[in-house]
Amino acid sequence: MSAATDTPGGGLLPDRHPTADLFACDIFDAAPKDDLGTMEHPIFSLSTRPDRRVLSYAHNGTEIEVTPSVRGRATIHDKDILIYCVSQLMAALNAGREVSRTLQLKAHDLLVATNRDTSGDGYARLRDAFERLAGTRITTNLATGGVETTRGFGLIDSWEIVRRSRGGRMISVTVTLSDWLFRAVLAKSVLTLSRDYFRLRKxxxxxxxxxxxxHCGRQPRWQVSVGTLHKKSGSTAPVRVFRAALRKMIAEANLPDYRLSEAPDDMIVVERQRAARPGPAAPHLAPETLEAARALAPGADVYALVARWQAWWEDTGRPRLGNPDAAFLGWVKGQGRG
Structure with missing residues (x-):
């Protein structure tokens, strides 16, 4: 990968807010969630410098053209905002609340949830990210929610910042997501991410x-050629440089939950791993909570539900739960609606 797509230093970023309740929401389903469309296709720039090139991408019948604004194409770090928005919407849906494309957010909560700096520079970078997200235009025939469309749109339709009159610090942010992204949320075309995703530097x-x-979410192993991975990643580096970056990634082993290795014929193998991670012990649930779960899911094996919930809690980075009983019951309700 070229110098423009790397950030200095190695290893994971520090956990800047280790005691914070991520997403300011004591609902288990508020774990970070990403939409499948932008996970599969290289919509976001990997460059740390303004990327003003028009991206054209075609794969297996899907065609995408991404046109940046004068400020450059939205970056994969800008995507943190969308992940936060999608996570909030999914938490609301799983709690049975109505949702809309327009969200009102606290800027500080967004920064904390995505492991960003909350200094003045952090707020300035957040504004820059909003401008790139709003300015990046996409033309695609991607299907979301069972509907295929070919049209142009932005990643977000609009944004608004409310600031203090003195000091200029953001108080709240209003974001209106694109209809395309909102349909993906309503169709639950999303996957849960590890919270350590926000600690990845590069x-x-x-x-x-x-x-x-x-590709490896529901299977233990995924094998892909370096050439295909290069195309899917959206990297603009030559394949030989991309291959060298992959080898460095294999050696550093920073990816949460997954291990990369090389295989013959220029192939990369991705395997899911369940390494022991530091963090709180599995949440303890009160007997009354188990009885409430039986009432919510008649006929279900409540202990099997607990095991599934704890496995999900493990997969999402062992988040600290202020009220594990309420979080578990919220999850059970969400399972019933799914």
């Missing part, structure tokens, strides 16, 4: 993690 690491999560 754009290519984030992109490879997305592809691993998409």
């Amino acid at each position: 754009p290519l690491e984030r992109r490879i993690y997305e592809l691993a999560r998409k």
Whole structure:
């Protein structure tokens, strides 16, 4: 990968807010969630410099053209905003609340949830990200929610910042998502991400993690050629440079939940791993909670539900839960609606 697509340093970023309740929402389903469309296709730039090139991509019948604004194409780090928005919407849907394309967010909560700096520079970078997201235009025939459309749209339709009159710090942000992205949420075309995703430093690491999560989510192993992975990643580096970046990624082994290795014939193997991770012990549930779960899911094996919920909690990075009982019951309700 070229210098323009790498950030200095190696390893994971520090967990800047280790005691925070991510997404300011004590609902288990508020774990980070990404939409399948942008996980599969290279819509976001991997460059850390303004990328003003028009991207044209075609694969298996899907055609995408991404046109940046004068500020450059939205980057994979800008995508954190969309992941946060999608996560909030999915949490609301799973809790039985009505949702709309327009969200009102607290800027500080967004920064904390995505492991970003909450200094003045952090807020300035957040505004820049909104401008790139709104300015990036997409023409595609991608299908979302069972509907195929060929049209142009932005990643977000609009955004608005409310600031304090003194100091200029953001208080709240209003974001209106594109109809295309909102349909993906309503159709639940999303996957849960590890919270350590936000600790990945390099754009290519984030992109490879997305592809691993998409293709290796329900199977233990995914094998792909370097050439196909290069195309899917959206990297603009020559294949030989991309291959070298993959080898470095294999050696550093920073990807949460997945391990990469090389195979003969220029192939890359992605395998899911369940390494022990530091964090709180499995949440303890009160007997009354199990009784409530039986009432919510008549006939279900409540202990099997607990095991599935704890496995999901493990997969999403062992988040700290202020009220595990309420989180579990919210998850059970969501299972019933799914």
